[in-house]
Amino acid sequence: MMGDSSSPLVVIATPVYNGAKFIEAAVRSVRAQTYRPLVHCVLNNASTDGTGEILARLTAEPGVQLIVRHNSETLPQADNFNAVLGLIPSDAKYFRLLCADDSIPPDAISAMVRVAESADNVVMTAGIERVNGSERPHYFPTETEIFEASNAVARILSDEARIPHVHVLYRTDVLRAGEEFYATAYNATDIDAVLRVLSRGGRMGFVHAPIADTTHHPDSRTQTYDKQHRTYIWEKFVFIERYGPAALSNTEFARLRMRYRRIVYRRLLWWAATGGLQHARRDLERLRVRGSLPSLLDYLDAVVAWPAHLYTKAVSRLHEPRPWPSDAARPVS
Secondary structure (H helix, E strand, O other): OEOOOOOOOEEEEEEEOOOOOOHHHHHHHHHOOOEOOEEEEEEEOOOOOOHHHHHHHHHOOOOOEEEEEEOOOOOOHHHHHHHHHOOOOOOOOEEEEOOOOOEOOOOHHHHHHHHHOOOOOEEEEEEEEEEOOEEOOOOOOOOOOEEEHHHHHHHHHHOOOOOOHHHOEEEHHHOOOOOOOOOOOOOOHHHHHHHHHHHOOOEEEEEEEEEEEEOOOOOOHHHHHHHHHOOHHHHHHHHHHHHHHHHOOHHHHHHHHHHHHHHHHHHHHHHHHHOOHHHHHHHHHHHHHOOOOOOHHHHHHHHHOHHHHHHHHHHHOOOOOOOOOOOOOOOOO
């Protein structure tokens, strides 16, 4: 078991609402971790399905300390995510979110702390995510576990390198008084948190092994919210405009911004053709506010560029990392 009196305290934070079907498995995956010292904080968002009773039983069992609190009324999801962070003990060095319907492989925290402690100023550590048992491609080169923060942002935005945003291990000093860590203005609030933290500097660690087991099921917010509100593509465009200029060259930022503007414009045409006019009107107003209202030529350009976009996504595998040359510079640990 990794950890001794000198090992940093790690906190797992779990917001839960009506999670009776999954919450016990999540708690037990934390208790199965090989790393110590470890504390598990759970905030029950006024559940009505027996979640509270399950947590009461688990709290009485020995093992990793389980701190449970209960909201008197149900908060919006992002608000509950922020509220559970308020339970983190002041002496914790790292924290990681664990949604109630997900779990963590037994060696995940040990591996993440090892990477986080292997170099100076690692503000967050990510790794490989399994979704319903299948590993997702991540597009980070295997030659290194440490990436400068701006380079990590560039890979995420430009190469579509994938990290399990909700599962990353953060250093607790990234939390700032008076700031919503999980911004309530976004659906993809976990993606915004990652990009915001990295935009402030430091380094990102990456574990080249599974560190998260995510469960997608019909009732999960991932499966239901964006299908209803259709916000992901719009938010990706906003994140590129917000976090791209400082991490990308002028040329690459312009290329990427144009690419996603075209995607947004094609989506507007699709909604117009399929009856999604409420979404089209909403995003046209958003584009107007950002000074990006499309002209007829913009729509035509977006349609003409579509085959090249499909080729890049499906055939050319542009984002697959190529092997590094033998004399390529590696980040210094």
